[in-house]
Amino acid sequence: MPDPASLALLGLTSYEAQAYLALLGRPRLSPAEVAALAKIPRQRVYDVLESLTAKGLCLIREDSPKSYAALEPGQALEMLGQERLTELERERARTRAAVTALTEELGPIFLAGKGQNDPLAYVEVLAGAARIGHRALLLAGAARARVNSCVRRPLILSPDQNTAFMEVPLARGLCYRALYEEAALDDPLLRGWIDDLSGRGLVVRLIRELPLKMQAFDDEVVLVSMQDPTAGEPGFTAVVIRNRGMVAMMNLAFEHLWESARPYVG
Template identity: 35%
Template sequence: MHDPSRWLMDLCALGLTQYEAKVYLALIRRRSSTAAEAARAATVPRQRIYDVLASLFERGLVLTRPGRSTQYAAIDPKEAVDRLISEQREALDGLERSAGDLARDLAPSWSSGQDVADPLDFVTVLRDGAPLRQSRDEMCGGARRRLLIMEKRPAGDRRGIEPAGEPAGTAAKPGYRLRSTLRDLRAVFEYDLLDEAAGAGEIALLAAQGAQVRLAQDVPMRMSIADDSRVLMSLTDPLAAAESVTTLVVEHTELARFLTHAFDTVWTTAEPYDGATPASG
């Protein structure tokens, strides 16, 4: 089927430029042509025809016949197509070798990069509400060896320690059950929390599960430390006009150990809790 436009596209797909394909197709229609004749037949600009013919000659697709005016002739189309396919194979082989070298060169960087994480991957930022309560419950319920808890009423908050969205005066209902494997289970609460149902309820629940509980006039911050490796701490924004608390969950052994020393300092100055009332004070 004669379809010159398809022939042109196929030759271009085999690696010829559009001008090269047009000139080759013009040359196969005659035994030989001068450069000017080839330019007219192929509708290629005269100023480009010699560059195009030189490229076709270098690729072995065109022969020259010397004379008063140099004549150009196309080689047999089957041979031309075979040459172009061979060029494509060689290019593909070269690309495959280069791609293999590239993959080998990139592999060490990729392998070492698998050990590189976000520098703050060990820190999770939470706001008051369900995510905070869930994270606290997961930490406390998941602790296996040691769990240290400090609780205080946020400044200006008369609801005790209920998470945001829960009505004031309801008893705390932790969503966790402490593990029996805990060897060190201690909690320090501010005295003021006994005045609220939520605070008193949580203190009683912890004590019922075997926690050593103490009370202090002032607890510096809300904090939980699990297994000397995980810390949940609530930080009050000192610049905010209204109460604004950001809670961090940090997986960091050194920080957990340092804050354990801070907890022990508060613990030694706190007073034992005995039932529903402080033992002294």
């Protein structure tokens, strides 16, 4: 017997799923028989069967007493699935509209708050790969002239995120330089990735060892990622710093490492 919870993906409640599965196994059932087989309270079964009928999953047989029969799954579930997809698309549209409206409403509040004198407003601490990845992609998309990057394993972003992180600025013709540790070439997947992006404009040099992960975007912001030494699995904390003095210092450190590194030849 299928798990009733699997029908929840199509928008059925637990009672509706149990009732439909019970109906599938018999030519027809009375409400009392559905309640007994599906373990639904008698006072609820009539509402459940009416809902299944409205959703096109069962038919009413005008017997005496009244009975119900399941509609063939291929027909019933296809129709229900289409309705569910339509509703999800409406929900996406409502979500997009809400994001747009809230952005327009909250943006002025944020800009007004930027005028407050907060000495730590330029520092943002991020924990977890998902948050770091999301912010990294936003920063890469906002870069205007150049990105300086120090890359070392283990990587925080997924392969798709890493590709997008570099493809976005490369597609806009930015100067993108990346320092990799020489050991990175031992990873065939990573080496193939470097070869691919090098052909799209990424300038790569190799160095024996890097102290940390770092990406500097123009002269405005730097993202520094550090592995958590206490985590059993790879865990990271990242710091986003919007301070021109700090970014200048990190870019100077990058230039020093860049001069001592050797060019990568794929």
